[in-house]
Amino acid sequence: MSASDLLPGRRFRGLLRKEFVQIVRDPSSIAIALVMPVVLLLLIGFGISLDARKVRFGVVDENRSVESAGLYHAFANTPYFRPVSFLTAREAEAALMRGDISGFAVLRSDFSRHVIDPVRTADIAIIVNGVDANTARIVTGYAQGVVAVWLLGHRRDRAKAAAPAASVEHRYWFNPEIRSTNFIVPGLIAMVMTMIGALLTALVVAREWERGTMEAMMVTPASMTELMMGKLVAYFVLGLGGLAVSVTIGLFVFEVPFRGSFAVLVGVSSVFLIVSLAMGLLISTVARSQFVAAQLAFLITFMPALILSGLMFDIESMPGWIQAATTVFPARYFVSSLQTLFLAGTVWPVLLPNLAALLAFAVLILAVAVARTRRSLE
């Protein structure tokens, strides 16, 4: 690529205008860049909660005593549970099967006798619906907590002795209220970037091949590099637009803190966008049809950005070979940089290695993509 190729000559300006006209004419690409982030942010931000609240939880009271009523109220008094009373375990089991309740506690008929006696164990069974394993684990933890606290309190009241206990005071750095929007916004930016970069670019170039307009453009004086640069620049601008929309909504609607530097954010995002665009270009040289291009883009850019980036699942808890696999997908470095920039600040020990990795990807993939596109002409 010589320097004159990069200068915005008249021909190049014309190509660029063509790309923008195409984008404006087809509202679907603008929808992906600007509307989708808004929809997803609003849905996820207002609609999703990862912690369990007001879980419908059954209490089977076979004991019918002051103590069992006390435990029922202990459940009712936490924000986590909305207890439902059952007379027999069978009714509760049927409700669990239907999915009406997430679990239930059984207080057996000799519950109150056992509770009073501190050396004996209280007969309490907690049964949860394990079908949703994640929720089940959280519900189990909460339910055990409620029972344990109530049991301790109850026995303490009876013994009239203050009992010492250790307690955990937790402090979440960078995100003290543990708001899920705070980590979703960085993730969403990564999603939008891969969508616009890889998916849209792959589709658009594949369409030119499919329709035969690529050959038509090749007979014009415009060089292949110019053609590709025209596309890259247009979708680069669209991608930055998506970034602006996501960040604006994140900051002003969801009040996600931003503690880093905006310049670094734009810089890191630009590099990642170039990586994505190059991947889209590469995909389109392999897949000449839009169906195949869409599937490939989804598979090698979007899915890794979602699953292998540390956005949803903890990378260090994955099996070794998957951890190794995450290192060859650029999304991982981008998500980590975004999370740090938004919530922690411009922490160079985290950002520098990520940025270096992204730059290496950008150079490598762009080189391969350009080489392959050139070769596919012959």
Add this chain to the structure above:
Amino acid sequence: MWRRIRSLILKEFLTLWKDRKSRMVLVVPPLVQLVLFASAATFDVTDVALGVWQEDRARPANELVGRFADSTAFRVAATYDNPRDVERAINAQQVKAVLHIGQTFSADLAAGRPARVQLLLDGRRSNTSLIVQSYAVGIVERFNLERRFGRAAADLQIETRAWFNPNFESRWFILPGLTALLTMVATMLITALSVARERELGTFEQLLVTPLRPMEILLGKTVPALCIGFVEANVIAAIAALAYGVPFIGNVLLFHVAVILFVLAAIGIGLVISSIAKTQQQAILGVFLLLSPATVLSGFISPIANMPEWTQALTYVNPIRYMMILSRGVFLQDIDWAIAWHQLWPMAIIAAVTLAYATWLFARKLE
């Protein structure tokens, strides 16, 4: 009429199958996604790198630290003696959490005052941190119980059982859900693109001059997608059960009925997109615009019951919601037809409405 439709169905199959790349794309992506999800998608957090800042060297404090070190969840990765090092380590993500035991911990405990330990967590990864916190609370609770009542009593305090998934395996609920999700993606893409591609390439007009009626054309587009979706769901379910050991204890016939209704609903939505979209690009992006929120609102990752009312209301028009419950129910829970019925009829209605709407849109465009 049937012969006409048969040849159209054959043509649709051939379009998808004759090209090697498009054949690969039908088979490889679902398999790769399955393997990735099965291995990577876990909410279990293991081997957490824990930093320890211990200012109290008395026995109870040592014992508590020892409990963290001995647990399967944590490994002590570093120790600190001043707040500056702690801050640096968390900032640079060298550890996921730091346990801080202050100078007065053991003295407070002995004197019967509330004794606090601090757990500093990295809020950038709040998902992970929430789980780490619950592990830590569990360890401290047990520490308290054993101090108070002795080891045996602490063991038997509460008896807990998780039905259908006794060990809380993430995989057991991710893979049945993924069966629904991957089937949805494949069938929607195939149908959404089928009409759009014909229109973009101009072969649609050719189709129109054949004696085929709009209804018949749509039928010709539906049957191949239904077959592919049905086979795909079964293959994924079989792999989940045989290769990944997810128990499949339910009724196979019920599963098949559910899959057919679900795939029909997906096809209906795909065809609606297809008849609105002018180009393949619009069709593909339309699928994405619909699928991303539909995945979020399906209960795949976060339970619908935890959502606010208005998002819960939105989930009722989402076919994945019903299939998610059915798939998990058949796999793990062996639900019967009476329970399944509540999930089956909404999918049938979604399928009927979208297919009818697509036919109408289609017929109107022809005139």
